[in-house]
Amino acid sequence: MDSTLCAEPLQENAHYYTKIANPMITSPRGFTAAGLHAGIKRKRKDLGLICCEVPAAAAAVYTTNAFQAAPLMVTQEGMEVEGRMQALLVNSGKANACTGEAGLQDAYQMRESAAVALGLPEHQVGIASTGVIGERIPMGPLTRGVPELIEQLSKEGSDDFCHAILTTDTGIKTVEVRLTIDGKEVRISGAAKGSGMIHPNMATMLAFVTTDAVIEPSVLQGLLREVTDETYNMITVDGDSSTNDMVAVMASGLSNHQPLTREHTDWLVFKDAFTFVSQELARMIARDGEGATRLVEVEVKGASTLEGARQAAKAIVGSSLVKTAVYGADPNWGRILSAVGYSGAAVNPAQIQVTIGEVIVVDGGQPALYDEELARRALDQPLVHIGVDLGLGTASATAWGCDLTYDYVRINASYRT
Structure with a gap:
């Protein structure tokens, strides 16, 4: 198993949050994950799923490329319903970008396959794809893989998910911190992929963040947009902006503290920890630029x-x-x-x-x-x-x-x- 790819550690204020040595995207309360080889790629894992036991408050930002991939369009549409997400299905190998109406219907089918199998409203399922532009996803292997993926969901499925979303990456990218809000432990975890076609303006990467913090979707969306400008939008590998890239955040709310707002006494503590997770993921992506040595x-x-x-x-x-x-x-x-x-x-x-x-x-x-x-x-x-x-x-x-x-x-x- 590949080790987690790490950048040099940043200065952090341990009084407010602690960086965890063995991070897992499933560490926050309520989350499970899985990843497997469905047959989209020849050999490596290519289908991953994050699931929450409750409808999570959600936020997302998307690539600024004019040729936005079909999965992003479908996810944006779903997010607009109530700003909540309970599952996130991701494939690697085929980007489903620049694939026209057929590709858009594939994206809807991808979402539907997970929603039906999980018994969820379709708008509560997010989807993302990464891989070769202009190639449609082979829907047979994908839809056959979803039930098996759901059977494998577990707290221990973090690494399998992280491997399933990779393309030319040399290793998985994960980070986790823990902090205290209203006397309750809160966890924030992140996983990402990306090593080529990376350029500022939220492009050419996928990043997924989970947390058990209690926060409304609108507040979370505002925070994500602000932090994205300081982190993901400040990296570049080759100057090319991708069609597919997205950062998505899910907050289960299962830590049971008072809801976070900008007026909350621990808001800056949470914001600093959230920023740290995003900044570490951004640095890991930059460090893993295709062929990079520094x-x-x-x-x-x-x-x-x-x-x-x-x-x-x-x-x-x-x-x-x-x-x-x-x-x-x-x-x-x-x-x-x-x-x-x-x-x-x-x-x-x-x-x-x-x-x-x-x-x-x-x-x-x-x-x-x-x-x-x-x-x-x-x-x-x-x-x-x-x-x-x-x-x-x-x-x-x-x-x-x-x-x-x-x-x-x-x-x-x-x-x-």
Whole structure:
């Protein structure tokens, strides 16, 4: 069994929440999961299910790609009924995107197969697909696999589910934290897939979060949109935005504390923990970029606006020239400045400082005196940190990505074969 893929740990406030060493998407009260090989792919698990024992408060955000895949359309339609979800069925191998009316009907059939077998209203079943664009899902194997999948639902089904949603990922991606609200233990767990076709604006990944917190759908939706801008929308692997990607959250409410609102005394505690789970999943996706050898973290501070800080950070981490320089451990800081310059962020070239690791390579917009070997070593690490201070204000943002290697071309040149 593959080990869970982990990024370098983030700074966390253990006084408020604890990161769990062996995370499971089924850890929050009320959740079970399963995953199996239905025959959509040749050998590996390709069908997964998360189920809640009660209709869970739910929230979701979706890809901004204009060619939105059929499963996302069907899930959005269902969510609009009451904002609750009791089951989430996911397949890998076929994206069911750009498949026309036939693909849309397949998506409805996919949802119906799970709803009927579980005895649930169809709108309480979410669906998601990932894989090759333009290819329909073989519905025979999928619908035959659903009853067996339901039979296998258990608290121990977390890893099977996580493996079932993978495509070119090198390992499963899971994270879990626990915290206390109104004196009651609350759990938040997440699982994700994604390693290629990753770009900001909620694209090219699937992430699923479960929690036993008590929270209304509208409050949860607002929180998810806010946190998405800070986390999932701040990663990039290759600049391509997918047709299929989604983040979905289900909250069972079985921890039985007072309902969470922004006025609740523990709201910020919950928000911080929820953000941590989302940020860790985002970093894991960036770290697992196809062919990647390094996670790249770009921190921009001193910006005049938050949007400017985000633009600059994403431009740097998304630059193919910066990514290849990281792969080659080449401290070519001119590529970093170039990305800042075209990012759209407000810039005064005479005030910019750039660091690679702890090494200042640009100061006041001019080359700094630095030890190039130290800068090379900073780039030759599993986690590469690039810092930019624009010197214009107080806004800051962080983005994550990875290096660009020969293997990225090899993997994507033969993706369908």
